[in-house]
Amino acid sequence: MSSAVISTSAALSRPFLFDDEPEVGSFSTDSRKPAESVIAQVRHSKIKNQHSTIPLVTPASQLAARPTPEMASSGIPELDALTGGLPRGCVTEICGPASSGRTTVLLAALAAATRRGEYCAVIDASDSLDPQSVADAGVDLDRLLWVRCGDEAPKKSQVKRNDQSGCPMSRAPSAREVGKPSQKLFDFNRKSEKETISRQSEHRLEQVLRATDLLLESGGFGLIILDLGDVPPQAARRIPLTTWFRFRRAIEHKPTLLLAIEQRPIAGSCSSLLLQLGVLSTSRENLAHGPEGLSSAHVQLLTGLEINVELIRSRLDRKPSTSVMFETKTAWTG
């Protein structure tokens, strides 16, 4: 399977700065000295440095402490208790499979940010945000910018296929449309369909990265969310690490909070906080808080989920706390 690297024009034109890397030019580079003496000096400094006798290389204990970032509430008290909140000016990753509560955390963070009067942006890679859920979560819709990535201008054939395949809200397919050979063609060209899906995901990721670059450059947003929750991990890993470094640099020392929702961690060391979500219960009765002992579907009700949050990595000075659990409620339970 051929792999592709997704990059933007901005990625190529900007210089990259890695604040974690040691400074290369800290040695004496006097051009008048012969090269041998410089090499000898370097060797000497290395040897001495093992015993920390000379101040040529600053010991880590004497490095200036990086200021602790301001923390913002995630909107879920249990999560705040675990992490101390979400760090501003940093990248936060929230990972988990489907139904693990990622979107719930996303909406809770959005609601908390809009309650603080901040403007927020969601860059939705798979156009999966449900506006009704957003409103139910208490998000101020006027303060939310929604960028729906996907096919820019669906062609007529695609629209027709969508109507056939899909939307239950559309009219019922007529007898003519049912008899069309589009389904056969679909099965016959399954390989090309895979390639098309792969190309679409690349196209969407490119849209996501470019839109994120523009929004970070624009500034003024309190919370920017990259929703890559439905992007396959194989595709999401094609985002180069330099892009994440760029994002981190763009929001550094700013009050913006960058939150990435994904299935598996992809930002590497660029993320300051990494949370793994999952459904806590696996037994049938505990899946939902329905009345026990009643098996008929019409007397069951999905009232909420129990979400387990595990703190995988945090760069902040917090006591390690492994995991925490919180419950969600569906909108119709009140």
Add this chain to the structure above:
Amino acid sequence: MPFACIYVSNFSIAAALRAEPELQARPVAIFEGKPPLEKVIAVDENAKRLGISPGITKAQAELCSELALRPRSALHESSAHSALLDCAQSFSPVVEDSACDTVLLNLAGMESLLGSVPKISRAIADRAVALGLIANIATASNPDTALLAARGMSVAPASSRLSRGQLAPAPDNEEKHPVTVIPAGKEAEELAPLPITVLFHNRLDGDEKKSADSLLETLDRWGIRNLRALAALPQIALTERLGQDGLHLQQLARGAVSRALVPVEAPLMFEEAIELEHPIVLLEPLAFLMNRLLEQLCARLGSRALATQELRLTLGLSNLTGVEDEFENLGLPSENDGNMWGQPPSAVRRSEAPRHSRQSTQFTRKLSLPLPMLDVKVFLKLLQLDLNAHPPGAPIMKIHLAAEPARPRSTQGGLFLPPAPEPEKLELTLARIAGIVGEQKVGAVELLDTHHPEGFRMRRFVAEVARKIPQKKTHDAVEAQSAVTALRRLRPPARVNVTLENGQPVRLVCPKKKEIQGEVLWKAGPWRFSGDWWEREAWSRDEWDLALRNGEEISFYRLVHDLLGGGWFVEGTYD
């Protein structure tokens, strides 16, 4: 009561130079008439030195290769006149539109606001330069004296001009836009050296022109060459020979005519246009011209302390078929790859009056802004992005830009308010993102009053700094409300094959998404919804909430049975 006069000499040339500032270094002549009888009607100083004078034919003028010959443009002159009125009305509410090149304004009461009269005069001159016009400014105690002084400055030689009047101390730009301040009581003395022709400066038509010519001829025969001589004539004898007209002229020459201004209420129309000799095909030269028009528009809006919330760009397109053949011969591409030669214009409407016997069309774009703005760079970039997304589809012969004036927004940010995106930056960002993902795919969400599952629409995202922050509820109540189980939608919904048992789903298989398949662990439903039965697109469906085991993971889905279409779909994931 001081009055000021703003006079633009050689108005046709000034209008042309305002439209094309790069012509200032070249000799310029303006011609008018029907071909082949076009005649030069106005020339600038550089052209005069080359021997070009008004009245010669266009063919004669074309012999001078250095000369820039331009047709007289009513559009340019109209824009320049509007700019002149804007300049005057930015200083005084009482403005008289005396002629296309002359504006009078009442400065009574302005001294306390804007400073002394010489200072105001220099400010007027500077404002006129900012609007692209070099104007003569004169102030006097009555409007006619100010008018004669302003007009006389361009007629009188420089030496006489320097010797008379109280020239404002502005040595750097004095020659470019001279300013004259005539103190009260010294009108006759200051007007005396002006030539007699300044009294007949207005281009009159018909009988008035004949009578003016005869008067001028009579005075010339009497040896009256300047206003001093006219003012010295005996009043009764002059009246006996020339009547009331002669007496009025003498009063003007003495600076003794006092009258009230006829104020004009100029409509707030901000339009600029440019006509091109050769069609524009590429976006870059178009942006260059639009930038010039936008600068003029913004300068005019700024002089009136206004901003704009709507820009209308109208492009006059040349004949499609003829130019297409021309470009095919040139070997230029016909696709939209960098030039504006894209798809046939959708918003093109055919013009009523064809220009130069060509079949011209118009292409209109409207740029609506969420907030009043006044930034040339932002406007230009937004127009460029808009034209990139909607190419006009044909070469451009005329550019017309109009701005709808609006009160500038008041940006009073609070010290303790959270930061908000800058409106100008945000608008540019949104336009760029719209170019990436599509116009309807970026914005804020607005829920519709319906039970339709996709009952929302996208609208423009506006970030206002002064927007009221919603009332805070108690902390616990708010946090409890936030943890709402969210639905993550699949757009479009995924069709699934469902195995039913007693009318209830027990197994799902989705051909497109392999992760959506397996035994149903738990289910709730059906919940029946329907709506829009009175419309053509009625909908009716049963919803199920169910849990599926996919390997070791359990996922919750919303399953929908379309009762009208008969299909089963997974609409989304509870996440």
